[in-house]
Amino acid sequence: MVTALEEWVTQQAELTQPDKIYWCDGSDEEAKRLIEIGIKEETINGEPVFRKLNDTRWPNAFYHRTDPTDVARTEHLTFICHSKKEVAGPNNNWMHPDEAKAKLTELSRGCMKGRTMYVIPYMMGHPDSPYAKANVQLTDSAYVAINMRIMTRMGTEALKRIGTSSTFFRGLHSIGDLSPDHRLIMHFPEEGLVWSIGSGYGGNALLGKKCFSLRMASWEGKQEGWLAEHMLIMGIQSPTGETTYIAAALPSACGKTNLAMLESALPGYKIWTIGDDIAWLNVGPDGRLWAINPEAGFFGVAPGTSLKTNPNMLKTLHGTKFFPTIYTNTAIDLDKNEPWWEGLDGERPDNLLDWQGKVFDPATGTKAAHPNSRFTASIYNCPILSHEYDNPKGVPISAILFGGRRAKLVPLVMESFDWNHGVFLGARMGSETTAAATGAQGVIRRDPMAMLPFCGYNMGDYFGHWFDVGSKLTNPPKVFSVNWFRVDENAKFMWPGFGDNIRVIKWMIDRIAGKVGAKETPTGLVPNINEMHLEGLNIDHSTMEKLLDVSMHEWEGEVADIKAYLDQFGEHMPQAMWDEYQKLADAVGK
Ligand code: GTP
Ligand code: SPV
Ligand code: MN
Numbered sequence: 104m105v106t107a108l109e110e111w112v113t114q115q116a117e118l119t120q121p122d123k124i125y126w127c128d129g130s131d132e133e134a135k136r137l138i139e140i141g142i143k144e145e146t147i148n149g150e151p152v153f154r155k156l157n158d159t160r161w162p163n164a165f166y167h168r169t170d171p172t173d174v175a176r177t178e179h180l181t182f183i184c185h186s187k188k189e190v191a192g193p194n195n196n197w198m199h200p201d202e203a204k205a206k207l208t209e210l211s212r213g214c215m216k217g218r219t220m221y222v223i224p225y226m227m228g229h230p231d232s233p234y235a236k237a238n239v240q241l242t243d244s245a246y247v248a249i250n251m252r253i254m255t256r257m258g259t260e261a262l263k264r265i266g267t268s269s270t271f272f273r274g275l276h277s278i279g280d281l282s283p284d285h286r287l288i289m290h291f292p293e294e295g296l297v298w299s300i301g302s303g304y305g306g307n308a309l310l311g312k313k314c315f316s317l318r319m320a321s322w323e324g325k326q327e328g329w330l331a332e333h334m335l336i337m338g339i340q341s342p343t344g345e346t347t348y349i350a351a352a353l354p355s356a357c358g359k360t361n362l363a364m365l366e367s368a369l370p371g372y373k374i375w376t377i378g379d380d381i382a383w384l385n386v387g388p389d390g391r392l393w394a395i396n397p398e399a400g401f402f403g404v405a406p407g408t409s410l411k412t413n414p415n416m417l418k419t420l421h422g423t424k425f426f427p428t429i430y431t432n433t434a435i436d437l438d439k440n441e442p443w444w445e446g447l448d449g450e451r452p453d454n455l456l457d458w459q460g461k462v463f464d465p466a467t468g469t470k471a472a473h474p475n476s477r478f479t480a481s482i483y484n485c486p487i488l489s490h491e492y493d494n495p496k497g498v499p500i501s502a503i504l505f506g507g508r509r510a511k512l513v514p515l516v517m518e519s520f521d522w523n524h525g526v527f528l529g530a531r532m533g534s535e536t537t538a539a540a541t542g543a544q545g546v547i548r549r550d551p552m553a554m555l556p557f558c559g560y561n562m563g564d565y566f567g568h569w570f571d572v573g574s575k576l577t578n579p580p581k582v583f584s585v586n587w588f589r590v591d592e593n594a595k596f597m598w599p600g601f602g603d604n605i606r607v608i609k610w611m612i613d614r615i616a617g618k619v620g621a622k623e624t625p626t627g628l629v630p631n632i633n634e635m636h637l638e639g640l641n642i643d644h645s646t647m648e649k650l651l652d653v654s655m656h657e658w659e660g661e662v663a664d665i666k667a668y669l670d671q672f673g674e675h676m677p678q679a680m681w682d683e684y685q686k687l688a689d690a691v692g693k
Contacts, residue, residue, distance in 0.1 A: 104267070106266070106267045107271075108224075108265055111239075112124065112222055115241055115275055116215075116220060118208065118211055118212060119213065119214050119215040119220065119241075119243070120212075120214075120215055121215035121219055121220035122216070122217055122219065123220070124219070124220045125219050125222065126222045127221055127222060127223050127248060127252070127258065128258050129225075129252060129256075129257040129258020129259065130258065131426055134249060134252055134426050135426065137245045137249050137252075138153055138245075138249065140152075140245045141165070141167075141245045141246060141249070142154070142155060142165075145218075145245050145246075147246075147278075147281075147303070148170060152167060152245055152246050153167055153245075153429075154166040156430070156435075156440055156441055156442060157441050160439075161421065161428070161441055161442060162421065162422075163423060163426045163427040163428055164420075164428050164430060164442065165427055166429075166431075166435060167431045167432075168432060168460055169303055169304045169431060169432055171459055172281070172282075173286075173304045174432055174473050174475055175305065175475045175538060175539055175540050175541050176304075176305060176306040176313070176355075176539065176540045177286060177302065177540070178196075178541075178542070179542075180283070181288040181289075181556070182203060182289045183290050183318070183559055183560070184204075184289050184290060184292075185197070185200070185291075186199065186200055186293060190292070190560055191560065191561065192558075192560060192561025192562055192563060192564070192672065193562075193671045193672065194562040195559075198289070200291055200293070200294075203289050206287065207300060210279060210301070211300055215277055218243040219245075220241055221241070221243070221244075221247075221248040222241055223240045223241070223252075224237070224257065224258065224259070224262040224265060225237075225238055225240065225255035225258075225311055226257075226260060227255060227311055227316050227320075227397035227398070228256075228397045229256070229495045230256065230260045230261075231495040233495065234329070234383055234385055234395050234497065235395075235495075236320070236323075236397070237261045237264035237265050237272075238271055238272040238273070238311060238315060239261075239271055239272070239273055239274065240275075240310045241274065241275050241276060243277045243278060244277075244278050244308070246303060247276060247278075247303060247308050249427070249429065250429060250479050251309055251311060253399070253425070253427075253429070253479045253480065253481050254398055254399060254400040255311045270295070272295045272297075272315055272319060273295060273297070274296075274297045274298075274299070274314065275298045276298075276300070276308055276310055277301075278302065278303040278308070279300040279301040280301070281301060281302070281303065285301045286300065286301030286302050286307075287299070287300055287301060288302070288314065290319060290559060292319060292322045292559060292560070295319065297310045297314040297319065299314065305431075309402070311397075312398070316397050316398065317331055317332075317333060317559070318558070319559055321559045321560065321565065322560045324383070325568050328571075328572070329385045330383070330384040330568070330569070331382075331384075332350070332352055332381070332382045332383075332552065332554065333355075333359075333380065333381065333552070333554050333557055334350040334351055334352045334359070334378075334382040334384075335351050335353075335359040335360070335363035335377075335378055335379045335382070336348065336349075336350050336382050336394045336395075336500075337349060337362070337363050337376055337377060338374070338377065338489050338498065339375075339612060340372065340374075341371070341612065342372065346375065347502070347612050347615065348394065348491075348499060348501060349500065349501060349502040349503070349504060349580075350382045350384070350394050350500050350580075351504035351505075351585075352503070352504065352532075353504075353505075353506040353507065353534075354507060354508065354550045354553040354555075355540065355556075356404050356475070356539040357506065357507060357534060357537065357553070357588075358600070359379050359380060360380070360403040360416065361408075361412060361416075363377075363379040364376050364419075364485070365415075365601060365602050365604055366413075366414050366415060366602045367605040368603045368606065368639065368640070372605055372609065373487075374415075375487055375488070375489035375490070376415070376482075376487050376488055376489060376492075377396050377488075377489045377491065378394075378482075379401050379403065380402070381396065382394045382395070383497075384572075385497070386576060389499075389577075390576055390577030391499045391500070391576065391577075391579075391580075392499070393496060393498065393500070394497050394498055395495075395497035396482075396492065399483075400479060400481050400482050401416070401419065401478070401480050401482060401485075402477055402478075403480070404475065404476075404539070405472055406445045406446050406470070406472055406474055407444075407445070408446065408478075409447050411448065412446070412601050413601070415485065415486055416480075418485075418486045419480050419484045419485045419486065420484075422480070422485070424483050424484050425480075425484050428481075429479040430442040430478050431477050431478070432472065432476035432477070433473075433476040433478075434455045434456060434457050434458060434463060434472045434476075435456045436452040437452075437456055438452060438454045439452070442478075443455060443471065443472065444476060445470055445471065445472055455471045457470075457471045457472075458470075473538075474537075474538035475537075475538040475539055500580045501580050501581065501612075502580050502581045502582070502583060502611050502612075502615060504583050504585050504611075505528055505532050505552060505553070505583070506532075506584065506585040506587070507532050507534030507550065507553075507588075508537070508588045509533065509534065509535070509547070509586050509588060509589065510535070510588060511589065512654075512657050512658070513586040513589070514584075514586065514650065515585065515587070515598055515607060515651055516583055516584070516607045516610065516629065516630060516651075517583065517585075517624075517626060518581060518582070518611075518614060518621060518628040518629075519582040519583070519584070519627055519628075520627065520628070522573035522579045523570060524582070524683055525573075525581075525583075526566060526569045526679075526680070526683070527680060527683035528583075528584045529551060529552040530551045530669070531549070531551070531665045531668075532551055532552065532553065533547050533548065533549050533664075534548065534553075535547055540556065549664070551566070561675050562672060562675075563673070563676040564675050566672075566676065566677055566680050567675075567677040570680075581614065581615055583611055584627065585607060587600040589649070591649070597642075597650050598642075598650055599640065603640060606635060606636050606640070609636050610630050610634065610635050619634040620634065624653040625686075625687065625690030625691070626653050627653075632644065632651065635647075655691050658687075658691050662687060662688050662691050665684065666684065666688070669681070669684060
């Protein structure tokens, strides 16, 4: 009997016309074969897909360079195609499914000619988890197939789960002709389908990541009563031995990976990593919020990653347990045949190829590695991987952090008054844009819960869902806002960040345990400086005051901007949000 999956694969092959169809089993041997194919057979812009790097310091490392127009997510080419425009909401680009299908069909006809179609069955989440989902992605890129193997639980286990069912989530991906004019990333929530063409990079092409685990899953979670979030998950073991689990939402390239793996500057505190990008949050039978990381790897920003900022990531990259590790659009140190990026330890090597494959000339003032260059590494290589990572139940969350990149205004840390106020803190988040998406950098935009590019439906309804989930929690996590990025008059970061962020987290843990007080401001509760653990840190009292300052005068403009943002959602915006907004507006006298 032909299964629904086999039938679907046949139909897609009729449209895209690959030379070969290959079903992935997720084995080590297969991964080695895919790398070989990338070195010897497949090409991109006339170059091999993979280059083997020096194995002595960077074991199992392979290099990939994308098309220069294809280096980040393209939000303007990403669409939610629900038959009702209102479901997509003002936060998404929308196209009617019929029109979208017609365009995609045209672009996809024969797009895999001369290429192999890889059939990738994969699980998001541990196969034994009640929260996991089994999906299939088709792709014509060995690079994408290898990345999917690192980032998900790929192979026969997922195939078994799908069996003869027809309800699995489908992803159809082709690099197409890589022209930005022929690039579209489209989501069909009514069919459980993501169809992406024209890009071979990151969130545009690894469909298990943002497309499925956030956009499709957020919509799914709304129907089923759970949350799919752009959050890291970590455990913090205190000197007395107990572990507190927290989840933190920060926009792209704003510090999730670094926070998830931080090396504590405070003696006795130990971090256990569970995830660095995506969390699925369910209400447990005990009335607490339980989190799993649906992914199995890191697709992390390379620039700025070093032994100083993130030693655990360097150890992960040098780990050998899981084959392979991929470097995309970094520079190459030609003398050593090693990956290199700005911010890596040591001197800049003399002899570099930049991310476009050109001999690097520092005099031009450009960067050798693309600012959004990334590594893909298995989470099983992480030396501080939590023992709970593979626990099908997940971990209970005691605190949720919402953060952003704000040079001014937003204090280092602030606690919400309660869950609903916490939802407002998340909803009013703003952040300066980064290289993780194409477009202008460093511009402040509202990015509620760090989900603006990833919420698969109307964000007004999404906020309503957050309030609903809160009402089901008898023991909800505390909610905090954080900002590591406040600067002084000389535009220098005032807070050291990275390993010292544990000092902020310790304050939160102490708040959860009821050990410390807080100072009430109209925007939330901030620490009393003398109750923060600052020993060993070279920071003066006045800087700490500036970091924690809440000046209501400065908040006036912010309040107007928040209102304009929330207004867009019209009747989809729940009253509970306006109630929270009004309290802040009253405090600034608006
Ligand atoms: P995505 O993978 O795009 O979702 O990004 P992310 O949120 O995981 O960001 P990541 O941890 O990769 O950090 C991105 C950039 O922020 C890097 O250049 C880091 O060096 C910088 N960064 C991270 N944490 C801190 C911090 O505490 N302070 C400062 N000043 N910079 C930080
Ligand atoms: C992000 O942009 O938030 C990422 C990288 O984590 S991507 O996979 O391209 O979405
Ligand atoms: Mn991300």
